[in-house]
Amino acid sequence: MTTVQKIKEVEDEMARTQKNKATSYHLGQLKAKLAKLRRELIGPSGSGGGGGGGLGFDVARTGIASVGFVGFPSVGKSTLMSKLTGTHSEASEIDFTTLTTVPGTLKVHGAPIQILDLPGIIEGANDGRGRGRQVIAVARTCNLIFIVLDVLKPLGDKTLIESELEGFGIRLNKKPPNVTVRKKERGGVAITNTVPLTDIDHDEIKAVLSEYKINNADVAIRQAGITADDLVDVIEGNRVYIPAIYVLNKIDAISIEELDLLYKIPMSVPVSSRDWLNIDELVEKMWDTLNLVRVYTKPRGLAPDYSSPVVLRRGKCTIEDFCNSIHKEIVKQMKYAVVWGASAKHSRGQKVGLDHVLEDEDVVHISKK
Ligand SMILES: Nc1nc2c(ncn2[C@@H]2O[C@H](COP(=O)(O)OP(=O)(O)OP(=O)(O)O)[C@@H](O)[C@H]2O)c(=O)[nH]1
Numbered sequence: 625m626t627t628v629q630k631i632k633e634v635e636d637e638m639a640r641t642q643k644n645k646a647t648s649y650h651l652g653q654l655k656a657k658l659a660k661l662r663r664e665l666i667g668p669s670g671s672g673g674g675g676g677g678g679l680g681f682d683v684a685r686t687g688i689a690s691v692g693f694v695g696f697p698s699v700g701k702s703t704l705m706s707k708l709t710g711t712h713s714e715a716s717e718i719d720f721t722t723l724t725t726v727p728g729t730l731k732v733h734g735a736p737i738q739i740l741d742l743p744g745i746i747e748g749a750n751d752g753r754g755r756g757r758q759v760i761a762v763a764r765t766c767n768l769i770f771i772v773l774d775v776l777k778p779l780g781d782k783t784l785i786e787s788e789l790e791g792f793g794i795r796l797n798k799k800p801p802n803v804t805v806r807k808k809e810r811g812g813v814a815i816t817n818t819v820p821l822t823d824i825d826h827d828e829i830k831a832v833l834s835e836y837k838i839n840n841a842d843v844a845i846r847q848a849g850i851t852a853d854d855l856v857d858v859i860e861g862n863r864v865y866i867p868a869i870y871v872l873n874k875i876d877a878i879s880i881e882e883l884d885l886l887y888k889i890p891m892s893v894p895v896s897s898r899d900w901l902n903i904d905e906l907v908e909k910m911w912d913t914l915n916l917v918r919v920y921t922k923p924r925g926l927a928p929d930y931s932s933p934v935v936l937r938r939g940k941c942t943i944e945d946f947c948n949s950i951h952k953e954i955v956k957q958m959k960y961a962v963v964w965g966a967s968a969k970h971s972r973g974q975k976v977g978l979d980h981v982l983e984d985e986d987v988v989h990i991s992k993k
Pocket residue numbers: 695696697698699700701702703704714715716717718719720721722723742743744745873874875876877895896897898899
């Protein structure tokens with residue numbers, strides 16, 4: 625039996641099994657089995673993503689953040705990417721027009737963002753069909769994924785694309801589960817939870833662990849609503865958590881009434897790439913979701929340079945990160961920094977050290993020894 629067939633078998637069995645107290649151990653086992661089979665399918669290089677291991681399409685990565693376009697063929701990915709960036713990517717009504725990654729750059733609020741147009745994927749992409757695996761391997765390395773959907777068939781397509789991405793270890797619009805599994809030498813399995821367990825029970829936890837041959841461990845659950853799938857994710861450990869925006873394209877093809885009826889998909893923006901409708905909202909949503917921090921440099925005695933900000937990612941935006949992103953030597957040469965803006969205590973400028981955390985649109989002067 626091939627891995628794909630085995631996966632199908634486990635999925636069928638899961639669908640047949642009602643979830644209740646008596647079956648939770650069995651279901652836990654099945655979920656862990658499924659995750660292990662999916663890992664087999666992706667292969668050893670699957671978790672690497674990017675260019676390595678023959679997966680992915682090599683492309684020079686520029687800018688602080690990248691946005692990858694994922695969708696079925698002919699939903700309008702290339703039309704949107706060409707117009708956004710000014711880089712030509714062939715578009716036509718014929719499916720699979722785009723055959724490789726086409727990179728372009730879009731400057732948003734002064735920050736250059738790399739935009740990656742990708743080939744269309746088909747159902748079963750993560751089983752190795754078509755170029756889907758390479759496309760998803762690139763998507764795994766992006767800071768944001770645009771899931772591009774055709775408004776005439778958005779819901780079904782959305783579910784299919786999501787399951788392709790999930791099968792490849794990508795978790796969309798989700799934070800890593802607040803669960804730890806600490807293996808030990810003896811003592812069996814000890815479970816502690818700071819919140820009530822609503823979607824998983826002790827039997828299910830033990831079943832998942834035993835499927836991974838973990839017989840001694842401290843399991844700590846500190847988040848409500850944790851499921852067996854979350855626990856499997858924590859044990860597998862190679863998941864990536866990426867924000868996604870659902871781009872509902874071709875709204876020019878439907879009436880205003882139909883547009884109103886478009887159910888509210890969270891994190892979605894309806895647009896028309898062809899007629900350039902509502903693109904501003906899409907770019908703003910992209911900016912907000914990327915959560916970037918722009919920092920302007922101010923040389924001694926001069927006005928700040930607002931034309932080219934140093935762009936940092938939130939969570940990695942201290943004075944030290946700022947210095948390092950300009951030149952590795954600066955940290956050694958710095959005596960102190962002065963900061964103006966939201967992160968500063970007062971408006972006349974605050975003297976700070978390397979560990980000071982910056983805010984978007986701060987101005988920084990580095991004083992050298
Ligand atoms: N009506 C309408 N048609 C669009 C829109 N955007 C793209 N199209 C058309 O849809 C077709 C496919 O567009 P592409 O940009 O090639 O789509 P793609 O998703 O890049 O396709 P692949 O590269 O083959 O996966 C073309 O005929 C476009 O002109 C839109 O907003 N409205």
